[in-house]
Amino acid sequence: MPLAILSVRVSTKYGDLEGITTPYTNATGPYKSISKFLGIPYAAPPIGELRLKPPQLPNEWKPSVRQAKRHGKICLQGPELESRIKRVTNQFEFSEDCLFLDVYSPDVSLKLPVLFYIHGGSFVAVLRCYFRGTFWLCRGWLLL
Numbered sequence: 114m115p116l117a118i119l120s121v122r123v124s125t126k127y128g129d130l131e132g133i134t135t136p137y138t139n140a141t142g143p144y145k146s147i148s149k150f151l152g153i154p155y156a157a158p159p160i161g162e163l164r165l166k167p168p169q170l171p172n173e174w175k176p177s178v179r180q181a182k183r184h185g186k187i188c189l190q191g192p193e194l195e196s197r198i199k200r201v202t203n204q205f206e207f208s209e210d211c212l213f214l215d216v217y218s219p220d221v222s223l224k225l226p227v228l229f230y231i232h233g234g235s236f237v238a239v240l241r242c243y244f245r246g247t248f249w250l251c252r253g254w255l256l257l
Contacts, residue, residue, distance in 0.1 A: 132148055151183055186208035225254060
């Protein structure tokens with residue numbers, strides 16, 4: 114079970130991100146904490162003039178620091194899937210503005226192997242909240 118949560122900051126070409134670091138003192142791998150940067154936009158929101166258009170680059174947030182401590186909004190799934198999602202988490206919001214990425218790293222100062230995880234679901238359902246990457250992270254992988 115995680116103990117304390119600390120803030121951690123990294124720089125990107127769009128501006129600085131402030132995420133959280135959670136210790137996992139009983140982890141079996143060489144790393145005993147995981148830094149999490151949640152809800153990072155990877156494209157401009159596909160709303161208004163951008164709806165049903167090719168993705169555009171996200172807006173910069175410089176010189177401000179973007180808080181990356183909460184997951185981004187979830188793409189619209191349909192009402193029949195809401196109960197399935199609530200079995201895993203109650204902390205979500207549906208929106209067309211849902212182009213967010215979560216980045217997890219056991220050490221933000223190192224260049225590590227990257228696991229780029231795209232959830233399945235056959236364009237019907239399945240969300241990031243179904244996948245827990247702690248196993249890989251405590252063994253030195255970076256997870257996107």
